[in-house]
Amino acid sequence: GKIYDYLLVSTPKPGVGLVQLNRPKALNALSTPLILELNTALRAFQADQSIGAIVLTGSNKAFAAGADIKEMKDLTFSDAYGKDFIETWSDLVTFLKKPLITAVNGYALGGGCELAMMGDIMYCGPNAVFGQPEIRLGVIPGAGGSQRLTKAIGKSRAMEAILTGDNISAKQADEWGLVAKVFETPEECTDGAIATAAKIAGFSHIAVKAAKEVVNKSQDLGIREGVEFERRVFHGLFGSKDQKIGMGAFAAKQKPEWSNE
Numbered sequence: 001g002k003i004y005d006y007l008l009v010s011t012p013k014p015g016v017g018l019v020q021l022n023r024p025k026a027l028n029a030l031s032t033p034l035i036l037e038l039n040t041a042l043r044a045f046q047a048d049q050s051i052g053a054i055v056l057t058g059s060n061k062a063f064a065a066g067a068d069i070k071e072m073k074d075l076t077f078s079d080a081y082g083k084d085f086i087e088t089w090s091d092l093v094t095f096l097k098k099p100l101i102t103a104v105n106g107y108a109l110g111g112g113c114e115l116a117m118m119g120d121i122m123y124c125g126p127n128a129v130f131g132q133p134e135i136r137l138g139v140i141p142g143a144g145g146s147q148r149l150t151k152a153i154g155k156s157r158a159m160e161a162i163l164t165g166d167n168i169s170a171k172q173a174d175e176w177g178l179v180a181k182v183f184e185t186p187e188e189c190t191d192g193a194i195a196t197a198a199k200i201a202g203f204s205h206i207a208v209k210a211a212k213e214v215v216n217k218s219q220d221l222g223i224r225e226g227v228e229f230e231r232r233v234f235h236g237l238f239g240s241k242d243q244k245i246g247m248g249a250f251a252a253k254q255k256p257e258w259s260n261e
């Protein structure tokens, strides 16, 4: 397979794509070359028919300590605006139709927290540290932090985190619903994410894609339009083979063999 400079990419279980950020000397600081590689790796898993779900993780010390401050420090406004600095980051999630689970151990700060929040499901280990410390650098979150953190934990808590730059512990992330689950060790966190991804990958890929799409719509639509959208997509699944396979297997007391069609 392709060798990346800043990523380790593997298939730890059938149907599961694993991307591990691997820039240990910089605590996985998210430089432009790293983000471009991450785009390439996620696109490859998106295109691979055998992959049903993806896990993104870092090391035990750092998921990612943020955007690369050394790369950014001399940027001018016209560099940033003219070249649309960080726009490549939004590509990370918009094309990804397969579920992404982010498994966070250690630091997930600034862009690292923002990247973690791009996951459809977030898991973390006991030593996870979340935060948006940009205010300490004289800037603000730039890759969705002010929007996603506020949606996830509410305005008052997000304001406090973003205005003070104070960290959010794993325990707080759990209590506030930022993560779906906290594991007892970093290894259990990564393994747990892979196990969940394998479970998801074992369902009809068509139904999984539709489920992700309708849940995400709830972030943009009001309840009436959202429920209507959900019902249309639900109706659409009666045109899939897997609806016949799934319901047929239930009625026949058999295990479904998905066609992914």
Ligand code: CAA
Pocket (backbone or CB within 6 Å): 025, 026, 027, 029, 030, 065, 066, 067, 068, 069, 070, 086, 107, 109, 110, 111, 112, 114, 133, 134, 137, 140, 141, 142, 143, 145
């Ligand atoms: N960018 C570039 N390099 C970074 C980095 C970052 N975000 N975070 C850490 N590093 C580098 C350090 O410079 C250091 O490199 P050297 O060995 O060459 O000096 C190496 O990684 C190890 O870091 P530390 O020695 O600082 O490790 P530590 O254990 O003492 O501290 C830390 C860990 C608390 C995470 C600390 O590294 C830190 O505060 N990092 C910066 C966190 C931050 O401010 N992130 C937000 C970035 S801005 C952003 O992300 C904008 C956006 O919204 C997109």
